[in-house]
Amino acid sequence: MQFAGLALTVILSLSPIYATPLLTTSSTLSKRIPVTDCLDVLVFDSPGFQNASDASQTIASVEAFAFLKDLDTDELRQSTVNALNSIGFNPGEDAIDTAVDRLKLFAAVGVPRVTVTVEAEGCSETPKLTATALEDLGETTSLASFGTCAAPATNGGAEITLTVNGSDFSSARIFPSGPDGFGVISDIDDTVKISHSLDTLQLVQATLFDEPAPIPGMPEVYASLARSLNSPQFIYVSGSPYQLYPFLRDFIDTTFSASNGPLFLTNVTVTDLNVLFQTLTADDGNATLVYKIGQLTRIHEMYPGKSFLTVGDSTQQDPETYATIYNTFGGDFVRCIWIHLVEGADNSDERFKTAFEGVPQERIRLYTDDQIPELAYVDVAGGQC
Structure with missing residues (x-):
């Protein structure tokens, strides 16, 4: 889909709370680690739509995944090799590098009780996403109101770009669209x-x-x-x-x-x-x-x-x-x-x-x-x- 108009720059920040890793050894369970030091956040591209009661207000269904930055890719590599060998694959090192890169999020340890605040240049509101939950393994999906934005939710409107500070993952976008069509x-x-x-x-x-x-x-x-x-x-x-x-x-x-x-x-x-x-x-x-x-x-x-x-x-x-x-x-x-x-x-x-x-x-x-x-x-x- 091609969009015209000004793309918005959005900064995603973590609220100043502490989180206990979801999957840790018993010796580290009690440690309280600042999320800004240890966490990465993947924000998924999201659909945007108009508030039913006020067409000037843009809402998005935003999904995020919070996880520990330190991915154990060595263990993932060995697990990948073992799993591939078990089904008859014996790939070379370059091929394994490609496989591990595509599978790396399977090594991610999701973190609960993380709250994410989304700020959008040109939008009047800075919504907070629902905190990640234990049962969702670090994931959360929220209806987030951005208020009045320079790129309103209309068919063919400009994408809203979400940038995650300090993330190793590329920025996310909101794809706005009107109520009909x-x-x-x-x-x-x-x-x-x-x-x-x-x-x-x-x-x-x-x-x-x-x-x-x-x-x-x-x-x-x-x-x-x-x-x-x-x-x-x-x-x-x-x-x-x-x-x-x-x-x-x-x-x-x-x-x-x-x-x-x-x-x-x-x-x-x-x-x-x-x-x-x-x-x-x-x-x-x-x-x-x-x-x-x-x-x-x-x-x-x-x-x-x-x-x-x-x-x-x-x-x-x-x-x-x-x-x-x-x-x-x-x-x-x-x-x-x-x-x-x-x-x-x-x-x-x-x-x-x-x-x-x-x-x-x-x-x-x-x-x-x-x-x-x-x-x-x-x-x-x-x-x-």
Whole structure:
């Protein structure tokens, strides 16, 4: 998505409190460590929207992850090598460096009771995020009001840039969007990115070693949607773990720059990388369904007046998810459902008949790889799907 106007500089600061590390040895549990000395904070890109009672006020759903700065990458490296060897991978040192870099947030120790204050130049309010909780392992998601901003939440408005002082991670952004018009909700793996979700070895290769590659034709399709739908709000909702956020965000930034937007990823807590590899390829069905329904419900709460094109694939539960949201919130919210038919997935008529019960056939498009170029010519704004 391309934005015009002035980008805002935002400073994120930690409140002057103390935090006890979530995962520590008993000898250090009682130590009180100043968060400014030991913590790093990853702030995720966020969707912005108008206050329903005052359109001049900008609100954002801001997610942050607070963790100890000292990442034990040596232990992570050995765990990665052991896990890869167990499934038949024997990569060289350079490949392991790439894998460890992409997996490094799995070595992060989340810290509870951390409060983050967000200051935005040009905005009238400096909201505090809800303190990170023990049960969320250092994560927090808050509806934060920025008040009146120089970049209001309107379709095609300027991004609001969030800069984390002292963080090793790149700055975050708020993508503002108005209350009406169009949006696109998209899965990532095997919808816009080649991931081989149905094959453990190929998925590990694509996730840890290969340069990420798009599904051929999809960057052009999304760029076309960005134009034809008049700067829609793109939101990427994936079952991938949030620890892969820097890797996936960079892929969307560079490959889908015309259709950029926030990423909603799952909170996957694993300490064994073998379990992680199994989790990434497992058809966990109900868990993914429940997670994505929750995230799309969250999007509806932010943008109840928008119409969304929903795009996914057939490897897991995207058809069932989008149909559930259609039947819950209606056809004004879910304008169309597009599903990429992935070879080897359950693409049977019986599956889709059950999955799409209650959804009019004209709202559904099932497409194969060779049909992707045609998507750029579908007049979604004019009522086609």
